Amino acid sequence: MSVFDETALDLPAQASQETPEAATARVEAMVLGACLMATPAQDPVPVVARILGDDGDWYRPHHETIWRAVLALHARSKPTGAPMVEAELRRSGELIKIGGFLQLSQIAAQACLSVEAEHYAEIVHGYARLRRYQQALTRGMQTARRADPVGVTDAIAAHQAELEHLAADQSADDGMFGRFADGLQTHLDSLETTVEPAAITGLTDLDGVLKMRPGNVIVVAGRPAMGKSAATLGIALANAASGRPTLVHSLEMGKGEVTNRVLSNRSRVALHHLMDGGEAITDDDWTRMARRMPDLEALxxxxxxxxxxxPGLVRTRIKSLIRQTGQAPLVVIDYIQLMYTDQRNSRQSTYDRVSEVSREIKIVAEETGAVIICCAQLNRGSEHREGKRPQTSDLRDSGQLEQDASAIVLLHREDAYEPASPRAGESDLIVGKNRNGPCTQITVAHQFHYSRLRDMSDDD
Incomplete structure (x- = not known):
């Protein structure tokens, strides 16, 4: 279907006598005209604003200029009739640009009925989405012509992310707006059933505190060598072992290193044996790994x-797993400060890049229902503090991480600074932010020779 194929949409009969561009412009004029003829009893502006917003859905530039004036007036609780819109455009110096009051009068004369404004606004929005789709395909073809064989995967992922963003259609209602009372009884009925967490960590006390829900973003942060990778990989393995789909994005470690850590964690084979390989791996090690192979292959x-x-690639991977498994996965990203934005802006500062990534990851979690756990680095602030205990304000590169996270777990261990500490072998999980429960501290045992954290009471 062409971008301007008016026969595929429910337009007035005379649209077939016009050029596609003229038909599109006339439908826009019908919607704008209804807004210019609004009365207190019949005001279509709110419903049109919900569909079209202010993100460039208009084909004719002067229609968008008029629409912005209508929105500005409506936001100040002013009438949006043609005389008031004329005054607003005159004040902003844009009246001549749109063709003066004569143009406003002509648009008002084409107004559809107020009750029809929503229907025609949907058509305007549909045309805008078709134009964006066409532009995205054009950009994709241009990128494909310029792409080199090494970067083809990145080019495809970026194009796929753009198409998925278009398909999501952020302006769609999807039941997000309505009276509080709508669905209240249904929600009360749902409270009679115990809500199972969407994901588990495998650490009993931490599971009791976090209560991870669909759409949550959890930040696990610490200084280098505090065990972030061991903690989050252990969470991924425990979650997968419970039968829940799990995805790990490893940006810091390669396939061989991660595989060795998984084998060490699940088989209780010393990690340094696997790292050295060959004669360092004992017969007992091989037996332990063989015993665990069926479970590992079934994860x-x-x-x-x-x-x-x-973030676009993360969204793509999550949706692929949802199609395969029927469930939103737990996602581990190790670590978030190494991620790139989908825009690839070379002039973007590290602060801006991490802030944008954080916001987008939060949107991805909410859109897909996935739980996303992000490793994050801390700055040196804690090392200048007595006791060297980290705080959420120590998150490196962006305060947006702290704002977007549903929970923040800070890793700390005394024996990293005092090897002779009586608490050697213990790690503190400091829950510094928690929207689903209390902020507290949980102590676990670290077994880095097996690349894992364990409950203090666990003898395994």
Whole structure:
């Protein structure tokens, strides 16, 4: 279907006598005209604004200029009739640009009925989406012509992310707006059933505190060598072992290193044996790994070692797993400060890049219903503090991480600074932010020779 194929949409009969561009412009004029003829009793502006917003759905530039004036007046609780819109455009110096009051009068004369404004606004929005789709395909073809064989995967991922963003259609209502009372009884009925967490960590006390829900973003942060990778990989393995789909984006470690950590964690084979290989791996080690192989092969665990990970790629991977498994996965990203934005802006500062990635990851989690756990680095602030205990304000590169996270878990261990500490072998999980429960501290045992954290009471 052409972008301007008016026969595929429910337009007035005379549209077939016009050029496609003229028909599109006339439908826009019908919607704008209804807004210029609004009365307190019949005001279509709110419903049109819900569909069209202010993000460039208009084909004719002067229609968009008039629409912005209508929105400005409506936001100040002013009438949106033609005389008031004329005054607003005159004040902003844009009256001549749109063709003066004569143009406003002509648009008002084409007004559809107020009750029809929503229907025709949907058509305007549909045309805008078709134009964006066509433009995205054009950009995709241009990128394909310029892409080199090494970067083809990145080019495809960026194009796919753009198309998925278009398909999501952020202006769609999807039941997001309505009276509080709508669905209240249904919600009360749902409270009679115990809500199972969408994901688990495998650490009993931490599971009791976090209560991870669909759409949550959890930040696991710490200084280098505090065990972030061991903690989050252990969470991924425990979650997968429970039968829940799990995805790990490993930006810091390659496939061989991650595989060794998984084998060490699940088989209780010393990690340094696997790292050395050959004669360092004992017969007992081989027996332990062989015993665990059936379980490891059955895990609903997916790994992604792509070095250039963007929020768009994460969204693509999650949707692929939802199609395969029927469930939104737990996603681990190790670590978020190594991610790129989908825009690839070379002039973007590190702060801006991490802030944008954080916001987009939050949107991805909410859109897909996935739980996303992000490793993050801390700055040196804690090392200048007595006790060297980290705080959420120590998150490096962007305060947006702290704002977007549903929960923040800070890793700390005394024996990293004092090897002779009586608490050697213990790690503190400091829950510094938690929207689903209390902020507290949980102590676990670290067994880095097996690349894992364990409950203090666990003898395994």
């Amino acid at each position: 609903p665990l997916w790994m992604d070692y792509t070095p250039r990970v963007t």
